[in-house]
Amino acid sequence: MSQFPAKFNRDGSPRTVCCKNIGDYIQTVASMQYAGRDAELIEQEEADQFYPADKQKRKMIMNGWFQWRAEHWPPSEYIEPLLISMHFSPLRAEQLFSPKGMDFLRAHQPIGCRDLGTKQLLESKGLDCYFSACATLTLGKKYGVPKDQREGIYVVDPYFEIPPIKEKIISFFSYLIKHPLAVLKLGMNTFFRDYSPTGFLDRDHSWYRRFYKAMCFLRTYEQLFSISMLMSANYITHWVDIDLTKTTAWDCVYMAEDLVKKYGSAKLMITSRIHAGLPCLAMETPVIFIANKEITDDSGTWNTPGRLGGLLEFFRIIKINNNQFETDDEIFSSIKKFDNNIDFENKIEWKEYAEKLDKSLTIFMT
Numbered sequence: 001m002s003q004f005p006a007k008f009n010r011d012g013s014p015r016t017v018c019c020k021n022i023g024d025y026i027q028t029v030a031s032m033q034y035a036g037r038d039a040e041l042i043e044q045e046e047a048d049q050f051y052p053a054d055k056q057k058r059k060m061i062m063n064g065w066f067q068w069r070a071e072h073w074p075p076s077e078y079i080e081p082l083l084i085s086m087h088f089s090p091l092r093a094e095q096l097f098s099p100k101g102m103d104f105l106r107a108h109q110p111i112g113c114r115d116l117g118t119k120q121l122l123e124s125k126g127l128d129c130y131f132s133a134c135a136t137l138t139l140g141k142k143y144g145v146p147k148d149q150r151e152g153i154y155v156v157d158p159y160f161e162i163p164p165i166k167e168k169i170i171s172f173f174s175y176l177i178k179h180p181l182a183v184l185k186l187g188m189n190t191f192f193r194d195y196s197p198t199g200f201l202d203r204d205h206s207w208y209r210r211f212y213k214a215m216c217f218l219r220t221y222e223q224l225f226s227i228s229m230l231m232s233a234n235y236i237t238h239w240v241d242i243d244l245t246k247t248t249a250w251d252c253v254y255m256a257e258d259l260v261k262k263y264g265s266a267k268l269m270i271t272s273r274i275h276a277g278l279p280c281l282a283m284e285t286p287v288i289f290i291a292n293k294e295i296t297d298d299s300g301t302w303n304t305p306g307r308l309g310g311l312l313e314f315f316r317i318i319k320i321n322n323n324q325f326e327t328d329d330e331i332f333s334s335i336k337k338f339d340n341n342i343d344f345e346n347k348i349e350w351k352e353y354a355e356k357l358d359k360s361l362t363i364f365m366t
Contacts (some may be wrong), residue, residue: 015208016244019218022239024064025256025273027085030135030279031061032253033142034365041249041361047075059365062086063114063135070095082364084112085135088121089308097125112360116309131310132360133353136278141358144264144283152235153268153340156276159197159292160220161323165212181198182227187211191235197272201239221324225270226339226351234262238273268342274311281314281350287313288338320334 001196042050042060052058053321057078059121062084067073075081083105084167095101097237105111105127107266113119161306167170176183186192194208196202222232236259242252263269263276264283271277272290280287295308296319318327327333331344 001049018242018244019239020237020242020252021275022240022252022256022259023254025252025274026136026139026260026275026279027064027134028253029257029260030139031063031361034361035059035061035149040328041253042079045069048072048154049077050076050078052078056324061113061135061361061364065089066096068091073098074101075333081108082360083110084260084360085114085198086111086118090116090121093121093128097284102127112223112357115307115311119308119310126327131353132357133311133314133350134274134278135357135361136352137282137314137354138276138358138361139260139264140282140284140354141294143260144285147284150265150267150285152262152266153229153237154276156236156265156269156271157195157197157232157238157265157269158221158290159218159272159295159320160217161199162213162216165208172212172215175219177209179218179222179227180255182231183211183215185219185231186214186235189214189235191237192217195235195239197238201237220320220325224325224338226337229338229340230321232272232340236262236276238275245252266304273290274308277315278311278350281346282354284346286342286344287315287346288332289317291315291317292320316344316347316349319339 008336023034028041038046040058040060044062044064044357046069047060049072050058055078057080060075060079061238062075062080062081065087066089073092073096088359097105105125106121109128111122111127111129114134115134116131119129119131139299187210189210192214193205194201195213202213210343218227238259240255259276260279260283263280263285266280269276269280269285269287271287271292272292272295277287279329289312291312296317297311316329316332318325318329335342
C-alpha cells in the first residue's frame with residue numbers, strides 16, 4: 001500500500017507537481033518487510049478502484065493515515081485487509097464512518113490503532129479496537145547497523161519558531177556578527193531554504209530568508225546543543241516536491257528506504273517527526289525528540305488533536321515552548337549541553353508493541 005498523490009486535481013485538471021511527506025512511505029517500507037519487494041503497490045487513496053484482472057483477492061497491510069480523499073473509502077472487495085497501525089482523522093469522520101464504511105470496519109475488526117486518539121474515536125463508534133502503535137517500530141527487523149559502525153548526526157524536521165524578520169532584524173544582524181560562520185554555513189544548506197516547521201515546503205526563496213531561518217534555528221538550539229555539533233549535523237526534511245510526470249510510487253518508496261538506511265546507521269537523531277523517531281527506536285538509533293505544544297497537547301489544532309497519543313511515551317522528550325527548552329526526562333535533565341560525544345540509551349517501552357506487531361504482520365502475510 002502506498003499514498004501516492006493523485007495526478008489530477010479535484011476539478012479534473014492535470015497535476016504535475018506535488019509537495020509530499022516522504023515519511024508516509026517509511027510506513028510502506030515497514031510493510032515491505034513482510035509483503036516482500038515483489039508485492040503490488042495499491043494506492044491507499046484510491047483503493048476502492050482496485051480491480052485485479054485475475055479477480056483474486058490481495059492481502060493488504062492497511063497501516064497509515066486514513067484518509068484525505070475519503071470519498072474513496074472503503075476499499076475494493078478484492079482487498080483482504082489487515083487493519084493495523086491505523087490513524088483515522090476526525091476531519092474525515094463523516095465519510096469514513098458512513099454506513100458502508102462502518103460495515104467494512106465491523107467486518108475486519110479488531111482494528112489496530114496507531115494512536116490513542118484513533119482508539120478513542122473508534123471506541124465511540126462501538127468498534128472493537130486496540131492500541132497497536134506504528135508499524136515502523138518493526139524496521140529493526142531488517143534495517144540498522146551495530147553501534148560501533150554508526151556515524152553522523154541527523155536533524156530531521158526540528159521544530160523552531162520563525163518570527164517575522166521585521167520584528168527581529170536587529171537580533172538577526174547581532175547574531176550574525178556573533179556566529180557568522182555558523183549562520184552562513186547552515187544558511188547555505190538547502191534544508192534551510194526549503195524547510196518550514198509548520199508543514200509543507202517554504203515557497204519564499206528570498207536570498208536572505210534561508211540565513212534568517214538558520215539564525216532562528218541556531219539561536220534556539222544552541223541553548224542545549226553545541227554549535228560545533230549543529231554545524232556538523234546532516235539536515236533533512238521529509239517534505240519533498242515530486243514531479244508526477246516522472247516519479248512513481250515505487251520511486252517514493254525507494255527514497256523512503258534510503259532515509260531508513262541513513263537513520264539506521266546514524267549515531268544520533270534529533271527530530272520532531274514520529275516517522276523519523278519511531279524507525280530510529282526500532283533500529284536502536286538514539287533519539288532526541290523535540291516536542292512543541294502542538295504535538296504534546298490533546299487540544300492541538302494542527303491536523304488531528306491527540307494524533308500522537310501513546311506514541312510520545314516511547315521517546316525521551318525535550319519540550320520546546322516560546323523557543324525555550326525544558327525536559328523531565330531523567331537522562332536529559334542531567335545534561336547541560338549536548339555535543340558530538342553524547343551517548344545514551346532510548347526507552348524500551350516500545351519493544352513490546354514491536355514484538356506484537358511483528359507477530360501479527362508475519363501471521364497475516366504467511
